[in-house]
Amino acid sequence: MTIESENAREEIKEIVKKCITCGICKSLCPVFKTIREEKVSPRGKTMLLKKEVYDEIIYKCSLCRGCEQRCPSGIKICSAFKKARKVLVEEGKETEANKEMIQNIRTYGNPFGKIVPGKCRKLYCC
Amino acid sequence: MKKSEELIPYSTDASMIEGNAIKVVFPKTIGEIRNIIGKENNITIRGGGTSLVGGAVPFNSVVMDLSKMNRILNLDAGNRIVEVEAGIILDELNNYLEKYNLEFPVQPSSHGVCTIGGMIAANAAGNRAIKYGKTRKWIIELEAVNGKGEVLKIKKSDLEDFSGMEGITGVIVSAKLKLEPKIKRTTSMFSIETLDSVAETAKKYKDNKEVSEIEILDKTTSSLLGLEEKYHLIVEFENEEGELKGKDYDYIMNLRDRAYPALANIGFSHIEDPEISFQKFKEFAEFLESERIPFFGHLGVGIIHPVFMQNQKNKIQRMFEVVKRFKGQITGEHGVGIIKKEFLDSINKKIIERIKNRHDPLCKMNCNKVINCGKKTEEKIEEAKDDN
Numbered sequence: 001m002t003i004e005s006e007n008a009r010e011e012i013k014e015i016v017k018k019c020i021t022c023g024i025c026k027s028l029c030p031v032f033k034t035i036r037e038e039k040v041s042p043r044g045k046t047m048l049l050k051k052e053v054y055d056e057i058i059y060k061c062s063l064c065r066g067c068e069q070r071c072p073s074g075i076k077i078c079s080a081f082k083k084a085r086k087v088l089v090e091e092g093k094e095t096e097a098n099k100e101m102i103q104n105i106r107t108y109g110n111p112f113g114k115i116v117p118g119k120c121r122k123l124y125c126c
Numbered sequence: 127m128k129k130s131e132e133l134i135p136y137s138t139d140a141s142m143i144e145g146n147a148i149k150v151v152f153p154k155t156i157g158e159i160r161n162i163i164g165k166e167n168n169i170t171i172r173g174g175g176t177s178l179v180g181g182a183v184p185f186n187s188v189v190m191d192l193s194k195m196n197r198i199l200n201l202d203a204g205n206r207i208v209e210v211e212a213g214i215i216l217d218e219l220n221n222y223l224e225k226y227n228l229e230f231p232v233q234p235s236s237h238g239v240c241t242i243g244g245m246i247a248a249n250a251a252g253n254r255a256i257k258y259g260k261t262r263k264w265i266i267e268l269e270a271v272n273g274k275g276e277v278l279k280i281k282k283s284d285l286e287d288f289s290g291m292e293g294i295t296g297v298i299v300s301a302k303l304k305l306e307p308k309i310k311r312t313t314s315m316f317s318i319e320t321l322d323s324v325a326e327t328a329k330k331y332k333d334n335k336e337v338s339e340i341e342i343l344d345k346t347t348s349s350l351l352g353l354e355e356k357y358h359l360i361v362e363f364e365n366e367e368g369e370l371k372g373k374d375y376d377y378i379m380n381l382r383d384r385a386y387p388a389l390a391n392i393g394f395s396h397i398e399d400p401e402i403s404f405q406k407f408k409e410f411a412e413f414l415e416s417e418r419i420p421f422f423g424h425l426g427v428g429i430i431h432p433v434f435m436q437n438q439k440n441k442i443q444r445m446f447e448v449v450k451r452f453k454g455q456i457t458g459e460h461g462v463g464i465i466k467k468e469f470l471d472s473i474n475k476k477i478i479e480r481i482k483n484r485h486d487p488l489c490k491m492n493c494n495k496v497i498n499c500g501k502k503t504e505e506k507i508e509e510a511k512d513d514n
Contacts, residue, residue: 024236037191044135
């Protein structure tokens with residue numbers, strides 16, 4: 001564990017400890033509305049982070065901040081997920097798609113890779 | 127992620143009580159539900175996971191999550207009847223009904239996430255109970271699978287076998303519900319100095335047929351929500367009488383929904399729901415204030431929500447004694463779950479036991495919720511096998 005990831009873990013702990021598991025965050029979450037499983041809901045992922053489970057499931061979030069808009073406790077949920085992704089990257093646990101996207105940005109200056117006119121490229125979610 | 131970690135999100139609900147799930151299943155058909163009941167011995171049914179009494183908390187059991195059974199099966203807009211699967215979320219149903227100018231009028235504060243199945247199982251009330259009563263009133267027919275795996279069509283006369291039983295008799299699969307025409311609502315908020323004036327103002331609106339809710343916020347709650355440190359009464363009208371309309375109306379309604387989380391955030395995370403008569407409100411509120419217990423609630427129907435810190439068990443006990451002295455109910459809308467089993471009176475307990483045994487003699491469904499089954503599930507199964 002690097003110092004950065006340790007610090008990020010501490011910051012995340014501070015953010016998620018305010019969660020009272022009311023579940024109201026689910027009401028605007030497009031990921032939950034599509035998959036309809038608690039584990040991908042903002043509450044579900046917050047509970048995982050509370051228990052310090054860092055897994056690529058944290059990428060199942062569009063970072064739209066709908067949950068933050070609804071959270072009655074005012075928790076910056078998406079901010080916690082972004083930091084958690086940083087931890088995953090620092091600890092070498094990010095997704096293959098994420099790795100490829102970063103490589104593409106470094107090589108070609110865009111997340112899609114080499115642009116061939118007229119050819120549609122795979123899209124990635126950051 | 128390890129299998130055990132994947133189950134963490136299913137280990138609790140809005141009660142913050144933690145249990146442990148051994149598996150989670152997402153049935154999509156009655157056949158799958160029957161299959162699960164046939165195979166498993168200890169099942170916890172889950173809807174939106176918004177129970178405040180641990181209704182959806184598993185204890186070494188399989189979680190049956192109905193979130194994927196969320197279809198609208200039929201709408202008869204002319205006769206104002208809709209048939210839905212249990213996992214549909216109340217706001218999703220009402221958003222769909224909006225284009226037909228209809229709505230399902232019972233509205234708990236968790237309307238954005240609670241499911242119709244959960245509302246039926248808990249016989250949920252909510253903010254507009256003064257006008258629309260509880261969920262059961264709006265059910266025409268239910269389809270359910272009981273703990274024996276039997277598929278049942280439950281008519282109005284037998285609704286109490288499932289509605290209000292908190293899932294201990296079986297799984298609610300779908301429901302035929304009555305609807306109301308959608309109404310444009312307005313609200314007024316009164317900032318009040320004394321409890322006498324609160325009671326007086328509420329009394330003025332209580333019997334008005336155009337009023338659909340009367341909510342009280344005490345001084346602590348008001349101040350936490352950014353209002354003046356006074357009592358606040360929120361009165362909702364089903365006409366133009368309210369001063370706040372449109373966006374202002376939405377703002378006040380959102381504010382009211384944030385009362386409990388605002389209190390929970392400063393440590394008052396244990397919420398109760400006693401029901402007392404309107405005449406006793408002032409005395410009850412005085413008691414709460416003398417004990418420094420913040421509160422808010424549905425004053426129109428006498429359901430008050432005092433909130434406590436986790437280590438204030440003695441205060442809760444003292445409050446229950448006052449509720450009993452005032453001849454009130456220990457729970458007005460959250461249900462019994464695992465928290466309030468000890469407060470069920472013996473007559474109610476016997477009635478519930480009889481219904482439970484009729485539908486779920488092996489105690490497979492939500493075992494040890496509402497009432498204790500007295501024995502371990504496994505022993506019950508062996509006993510029943512011997513009987514056969």
